[in-house]
Amino acid sequence: MEIPASQMSTCLPLSWRLRRAALVALLLGLWAPCKIVWEQRIAHEQDLLRYHGAPMTRQLRDELGQGLTIGVLSGMRSVVADLVWLNVTTAWMDQEWFRMGGYINLCTALQPRAPVFWDMGGWQLAWNASIAATQDRTQPNELRRLKASRFWLDRGLEIFKRGIENNPTYWRLWNDTAQLYQQRLKDYRTAATYYQQASEQPNAPVYLERFPAIMYGLAGDDQASYAAWRALWERLTPQEREMKQHWKEKIETNIRRLEQKLSVPKEKRVFPN
Amino acid sequence: MESSAPVATSFAAETVGLTKRYPLTWKRKVLVALDHLDLQVRPGEVFGLIGPNGSGKSTTLKLLLGLIVPSDGEARIFGLPPDSLDARRRVGFLPENPYFYGFLNGDETLRFYGKLCGVAGPKLDQRIEELIDLVGLQNGRERPLRSYSKGMLQRIGLAQALIHDPDLLFLDEPTAGVDPLGSAQIRDLILRLKKMGKTVIFSSHLLEQVQEVADRVAIFSLGKKVLEGSLESLLTENQSTQINIPAELSAEQQQRLLAALAQAGIDGGGGKVRFTRPHLSLEQLYLRTVQAQADLASKNPSRK
Amino acid sequence: MISSLHRIITISRNTLTEAVRQKVLNVLLIFSLVLVGSSVVVSQLATPGLDSSGLFDAQIKFVKDFGCGAIGLFGFFIALLSTAQLIPQELHNRTIYTILAKPVRRSEFLLGKFFGVVLLLALCVALMSLAFAATLYWQEMRGIQAAEAAYNQTPNWQANPFVVNAYNHDVAQIVQQVRDPQLIEAVILIFAKLVMTTGIALLISTFATSSIFTIVTTFMIYLIGHMESTAREFWLASGAGSSIWQSALVGFISLLIPDMNSFTIVDEILAGNRVPWSHALNLLGYADVYLIVLLGVSVVIFDYREI
Numbered sequence: 001m002e003i004p005a006s007q008m009s010t011c012l013p014l015s016w017r018l019r020r021a022a023l024v025a026l027l028l029g030l031w032a033p034c035k036i037v038w039e040q041r042i043a044h045e046q047d048l049l050r051y052h053g054a055p056m057t058r059q060l061r062d063e064l065g066q067g068l069t070i071g072v073l074s075g076m077r078s079v080v081a082d083l084v085w086l087n088v089t090t091a092w093m094d095q096e097w098f099r100m101g102g103y104i105n106l107c108t109a110l111q112p113r114a115p116v117f118w119d120m121g122g123w124q125l126a127w128n129a130s131i132a133a134t135q136d137r138t139q140p141n142e143l144r145r146l147k148a149s150r151f152w153l154d155r156g157l158e159i160f161k162r163g164i165e166n167n168p169t170y171w172r173l174w175n176d177t178a179q180l181y182q183q184r185l186k187d188y189r190t191a192a193t194y195y196q197q198a199s200e201q202p203n204a205p206v207y208l209e210r211f212p213a214i215m216y217g218l219a220g221d222d223q224a225s226y227a228a229w230r231a232l233w234e235r236l237t238p239q240e241r242e243m244k245q246h247w248k249e250k251i252e253t254n255i256r257r258l259e260q261k262l263s264v265p266k267e268k269r270v271f272p273n
Numbered sequence: 274m275e276s277s278a279p280v281a282t283s284f285a286a287e288t289v290g291l292t293k294r295y296p297l298t299w300k301r302k303v304l305v306a307l308d309h310l311d312l313q314v315r316p317g318e319v320f321g322l323i324g325p326n327g328s329g330k331s332t333t334l335k336l337l338l339g340l341i342v343p344s345d346g347e348a349r350i351f352g353l354p355p356d357s358l359d360a361r362r363r364v365g366f367l368p369e370n371p372y373f374y375g376f377l378n379g380d381e382t383l384r385f386y387g388k389l390c391g392v393a394g395p396k397l398d399q400r401i402e403e404l405i406d407l408v409g410l411q412n413g414r415e416r417p418l419r420s421y422s423k424g425m426l427q428r429i430g431l432a433q434a435l436i437h438d439p440d441l442l443f444l445d446e447p448t449a450g451v452d453p454l455g456s457a458q459i460r461d462l463i464l465r466l467k468k469m470g471k472t473v474i475f476s477s478h479l480l481e482q483v484q485e486v487a488d489r490v491a492i493f494s495l496g497k498k499v500l501e502g503s504l505e506s507l508l509t510e511n512q513s514t515q516i517n518i519p520a521e522l523s524a525e526q527q528q529r530l531l532a533a534l535a536q537a538g539i540d541g542g543g544g545k546v547r548f549t550r551p552h553l554s555l556e557q558l559y560l561r562t563v564q565a566q567a568d569l570a571s572k573n574p575s576r577k
Numbered sequence: 578m579i580s581s582l583h584r585i586i587t588i589s590r591n592t593l594t595e596a597v598r599q600k601v602l603n604v605l606l607i608f609s610l611v612l613v614g615s616s617v618v619v620s621q622l623a624t625p626g627l628d629s630s631g632l633f634d635a636q637i638k639f640v641k642d643f644g645c646g647a648i649g650l651f652g653f654f655i656a657l658l659s660t661a662q663l664i665p666q667e668l669h670n671r672t673i674y675t676i677l678a679k680p681v682r683r684s685e686f687l688l689g690k691f692f693g694v695v696l697l698l699a700l701c702v703a704l705m706s707l708a709f710a711a712t713l714y715w716q717e718m719r720g721i722q723a724a725e726a727a728y729n730q731t732p733n734w735q736a737n738p739f740v741v742n743a744y745n746h747d748v749a750q751i752v753q754q755v756r757d758p759q760l761i762e763a764v765i766l767i768f769a770k771l772v773m774t775t776g777i778a779l780l781i782s783t784f785a786t787s788s789i790f791t792i793v794t795t796f797m798i799y800l801i802g803h804m805e806s807t808a809r810e811f812w813l814a815s816g817a818g819s820s821i822w823q824s825a826l827v828g829f830i831s832l833l834i835p836d837m838n839s840f841t842i843v844d845e846i847l848a849g850n851r852v853p854w855s856h857a858l859n860l861l862g863y864a865d866v867y868l869i870v871l872l873g874v875s876v877v878i879f880d881y882r883e884i
Contacts (some may be wrong), residue, residue, distance in 0.1 A: 078844040105741040366678035
């Protein structure tokens, strides 16, 4: 049977409903401040470890479009960055360098701590774009072509350097920058400093540690070259010096040659005989 | 919810002023599904709840099972609150439509509910075998429940209700949609349970079946209990006697009987004493016929 | 206590059995395995015919990102869809009546269903991780083959010790990036995020009237959760400047919505950067306590729900 709605509150006992509300409020009320504190601690740790990409600004949202923005918001930031990177490859194949540059900027903004984007992005610009510009028949003359080529090289260099800022322990970025200075810009001294840094990063190949000395030699600075070779030799332990290993022979050969060339006094030589 | 201290009582199930109201927000009214029910069921009784749809029978069962919370009043199972674990350990429930998982087979279903009741290990295995035999589900035990017929579902339902050997059984429409043979088997089972000392509370539309098994009934209408009492006292028509004579009487024999009655001081004139032929119920005829056919088939297997 | 645990375990196993015997789930799982495998194809798309020794770094990044992305995405769908219909299905089929008529507490029932889904998720994530490991291994083989092919262009390079040294270094780099033990950390964090999502969906479903509502609401909370850190910073920093409504909204988000964005350090692991276990454990601790709160509130709401 039905009775008027005035009795609606009597359907469930009041004590029941009060108890339910009180328990929920208690649980959430106790947790909320702990939650804030804990989250702040986690965020602080992550800041120290330098995580996070660029925050979701309106500009970023516009560049990505709706679908990819939802992708970033669902925590698939790296996948979105990878998908955007596919555009870099397409732009390269179409030889649309400005578009390619734009996508490289977008990817590095999304995931600045992914060294790969800086590495390959810088390489695309400083090598592919730059060299393609030297063969660009749409330019009226050689000077223009050289200017364009230098423009892309500088863009690439910029990418490498910003990449190093964000990922200082990724040896390839230091190495790639050094290679640019060495092979394209013929600035051997700067190349030497970058090779030195590269050789000091974790997972760097062993051969890199010889490059600074070689670079100083190419720059014509025998003193610096000798100092570098000597420093390498002095880093070796006595056991290592005893063991027959090819790269030690290289160090020894170069030291001997330079000591000869620079006429280093016998008592100061590493290899007096 | 309510206090969980057991109250000393001699009743298996008891309600005092039990009320349940539901808000019908869209109609801006309140539905009183059950209105101040006072009920006592003694241990070992078979108690029937009868009444039209929406009269409060299902609501009563759900309140006694602790599935829903009363708006007013209280219910007790063996002196305990119905939602306490101790109360539910002594209670078995056969729901109206089979509320089981279709993806489990018969064995798995009994095993699942048995474990929930705290029966485990070899005792559970033994119990499952006993119950499969009792309800006659040897053929279907390996098949998933979604392939069961209605009758089989009722049988597995009874089995899971009994898995932990409860003292009190709630059966909601136990024979609805079951063929007469199956119904008769369920009826026999209820009587057997009664003999074992168990209490049974069941609701049904099939009044004749209620009549066959129940000791006491309560009639519900519009959320209220209208009538309650033992079948014996409710149904017996006072002020009259029935005599069964195993022969057909001719008109002359009828007259002579009337005269004999008149001599005994009973006025049978004017149609006060009626001579009628006793009737079988259709169910009795059906069962007799079907059983006879089954007996014949088992005696002469070549005749198929 | 023990019997309570037994009942929860019984219901969990039943929930898992139900999910496993559902065809929809198998289709989802196979699809996800295919996606994990296809990450290799995508990595090829990103680096077609290019010639650089840093190429493998890019390829492996793609494989890792897409592989783990597939695990996260499909795990999310499985978690969301399974949890959303847990309670509504029981109510609709009325199977909940039969269970609650047994000596089972409502909280045990709810927790049992929840852990059933968590078991399911663990199973799915484990399977997808195996597929992921297989694609990684395949990528390693291809990487080494490519390196060999590149070096073989110079005849008799094996005689030159410097070239051999460079080759060994390249191979070592490949192996190191593929067999990064931090990937286990990444998968565990992905799993933790999925379990949190399950907890949120469970909470919503305890008072929701339909599965769709649960799915949509949980998805919204999931998205907002990725912006919660921004909201929190704003709320903590803002003084009397902002309006009361703005403050209330941002405050509400900060106080109740979980910080889902903190789990994106998985991206850092996949990019090859070091994430110390101490930080991962901090995050896992946060997720665990949050889950306990979610389950606690769910149990309270469900205990008092009319069925």
